Amino acid sequence: MADPVSPGAVAAKAAASYRNRRSRWIESPTLAADDPVTIALHPPTERRVAADPDAAVAWVRAWRSRRGPGTVDWEERRWRSYGTQTVPVRLTLTGADQVADAAGAAREWRTVVRRREALAAVTSGTSALPAALGRTASRWSSLAEKDFDALTAVLRWLRENPSSGLYIRQLPIPGVDTKWVTGHRGLLEELLRGMADDGGPDADGKGDSGAEDGNTAGGLGVRTVPRxxxxxxxxxxxxxxxxxxxxxxxxxxxxxxxxxxxxxxxxxxxxxxxxxxxxxxxxxxxxxxxxxxxxxxxxxxxxxxxxxxxxxxxxxxxxxxxxxxxxxxxxxxxxxxxxxxxxxxxxxxxxxxxxxxxxxxxxxxxxxxxxxxxxxxxxxxxxxxxxxxxxxxxxxxxxx
The missing domain is CATH 3.40.1360.10 (Dna Topoisomerase Vi A Subunit; Chain: A, domain 2)
Structure with a gap:
């Protein structure tokens, strides 16, 4: 039988759920608000209590004094040698905020939510954008703040100028150079595809600049020097x-x-x-x-x-x-x-x-x-x- 789960072990279990579900939460704020994560606490059996009653008492007291996020469910156990005892059986964390808090990732999750909202604000919102944000979350959430600001600036400019016919070196975006755009090109292209599922100029990943060298096929709608x-x-x-x-x-x-x-x-x-x-x-x-x-x-x-x-x-x-x-x-x-x-x-x-x-x-x-x-x-x-x-x-x- 599994060992009883102590309050100190909750963080690791919550962290696993946070990693596994984060992309889905990014895709759906509604799901993130109320998605429940249940952690079974595996209270000790009567045999285990008999073997070490002091440990069992300390475990129950630790859960009574816990002040972390989530709701602890208690149930009665009827034991022949110890009578009826109330023990914690499960911890339920409701929503991404509680799971992240329990995992020690509350600050990170707040940053992810803020950045998600910033990226969604670049466009009016399309049905494909949430999935694109979820797929690319590990890349845009780990950017330094100045790089994330550059990401939103480039996305906004490319959305507003889908057929500029410019080469990457010609992009007039403050604080962004050619090396930055080429280094983050894959992320930019995937997010632009998510932002363009409304049938806009980038929906097919080609743009319409009409460049003769086919250089808009990458999805940025700009020209690149041909191979x-x-x-x-x-x-x-x-x-x-x-x-x-x-x-x-x-x-x-x-x-x-x-x-x-x-x-x-x-x-x-x-x-x-x-x-x-x-x-x-x-x-x-x-x-x-x-x-x-x-x-x-x-x-x-x-x-x-x-x-x-x-x-x-x-x-x-x-x-x-x-x-x-x-x-x-x-x-x-x-x-x-x-x-x-x-x-x-x-x-x-x-x-x-x-x-x-x-x-x-x-x-x-x-x-x-x-x-x-x-x-x-x-x-x-x-x-x-x-x-x-x-x-x-x-x-x-x-x-x-």
Whole structure:
């Protein structure tokens, strides 16, 4: 049977309920006002009283003298050896205020309530806002006061200027700089989505600034500098007069008059500089998990496409994602033979990804994936001796 709960143990039990229910209370002030938390006190049995009557008496006296929040329910117990005794059986804390007080978190809860009201005041109130406030509570409630003031200021400005067409660095918000906005962007976006479920300009997370680089998709309704992709024109005849290696936005790359027979997408940028002249070939830096964006380039879709990534679990996850957008893409040197031959150059992969969801790998790629996952290995593509890489590349592509 459970031990009797002393008044001193209430704080820990109330704290557990406070942590578990806080998000729901933030979502619903009505629930927060009267949500009951009942703590069973497990009064001692007659056998326990017989074993230590002084402890039982002290326990009952402690509950009689308790002055904390909540209501204690008392019931009679009829014991053969001790007659009828009245003992405390449960403590009921009603509402978030009482639970927070019992948990020693009354000051924190008052701050949460004040901040919730401040965030709700930024908008007229939407049905999705309470849930957004609950989901993000741990982030906005833990902010320093000056950062919370900045949060409300940025939210208010973005709500009032949903289609400014400005870049983040151009936002004219006192006391807020670019670093602050980018560092808190995820929180801002989630709260703005909650504030925009009324069908306003941010309801789809895109805004309507009409920026050509698609930079409003993050949900702030402002523009960001587009991602630039490095490109190596390995056959200079494909783009006469252009630098051999340069970087440009996806829109600019899409507009290039390129018609290569072959496109090689590289996980890492260094490979662009290491590649020699290769007939009818263009190489592009994939940018890790953003590589699927390259599938939108017309000259990538129309060419024979290859992907060469690191031999680790993330490299195969990136390949799988790319293949969802570019089904015909083939992998280069991402096989068990390459890994086995050069495993001495591999290092430990600290944060591998799991197998779930990687449904587009070939049998050979799956075999290599299992090797790197089971061995916890990472073989970066640049580590493989370059003469061997070039020999295999020319064999794959039947180059002279």
């Amino acid at each position: 630039e992709c490095g490109i190596a024109v390995c056959d200079r005849a494909l783009l006469p007069g252009a630098p051999r290696i340069f970087a440009a936005s996806l829109d600019e790359l899409a507009a290039l008059p390129l018609r290569p027979d072959r496109v090689l997408m590289l996980e890492n940028k260094e490979g662009l500089y290491a590649l020699p002249a290769l007939e009818d070939t263009v190489a592009v830096h994939g940018g890790g998990y953003a590589v699927h964006e390259l599938a939108a380039l017309p000259w990538v879709r129309d060419a024979e496409s290859w992907y060469w990534g690191d031999l680790d679990t993330h490299g195969f996850a990136i390949l799988d994602r790319l293949r969802a957008h570019l089904p015909a893409v083939r992998s280069l040197l991402m096989d068990a033979d390459t890994l086995t031959r050069w495993s001495g150059l591999a290092v430990h992969e600290p944060t591998p990804v799991g197998r779930d969801g990687l449904d587009r790998l070939t049998a050979g790629e799956n075999a290599a994936f299992e090797l790197v996952r089971s061995g916890g290995l990472r073989l970066e593509q640049e580590r493989i001796p370059w003469p061997w890489v070039m020999q295999r590349l020319r064999e794959h592509w039947r180059l002279g």
